[in-house]
Amino acid sequence: MAASAWALFNTAKKFIGDGTFDLNAATGGSHDFKCALLKSTYTPDLAHDDWSDISANEITVGIEFGYAAGGKLCTGLSYEQTSGTAKWVIDNPFWDASGGNIQGIRHAVIYHVTSGKLVCYSTLDASDITINDGQRLTIQISANGVFTNT
16 A cells, blocks of 8 residues: 655754754664554644644554554664755555454544654545455655655
8 A cells, every 4th residue: 555645744844953853863763653553534734743742643552463552663773864855764564454344434644653743644545444364564665765855
């Protein structure tokens, strides 16, 4: 599945500039990011700042098989620049449904683990997505990265 364009939350722009977000850090430190899945009950609002502002809209944990509360750690982080255009690249996040279906998915959000600050979100589909037992949901990150800076 190809993710739609990711939208940066308003305060993410500040946190990228002041170093709160180290977009090039190795995974496993104070600059980890997670990608979480949200239900259709979430109404995207770029004024949201913190994971706690939207976490009540996370897909139901305990019923969904193969999804852990808080989402999945983002890997393969790099902030690259070519010909004056910078881009933030991460590995494609994925979830495997095991023992049951992962259901009710509409949006994905990336947030900074240590601070809880929101980075960006994407609406994955206009209707709810169900990943059937034994299947995989992969969010295909664009070749242009999660976002670009020109």
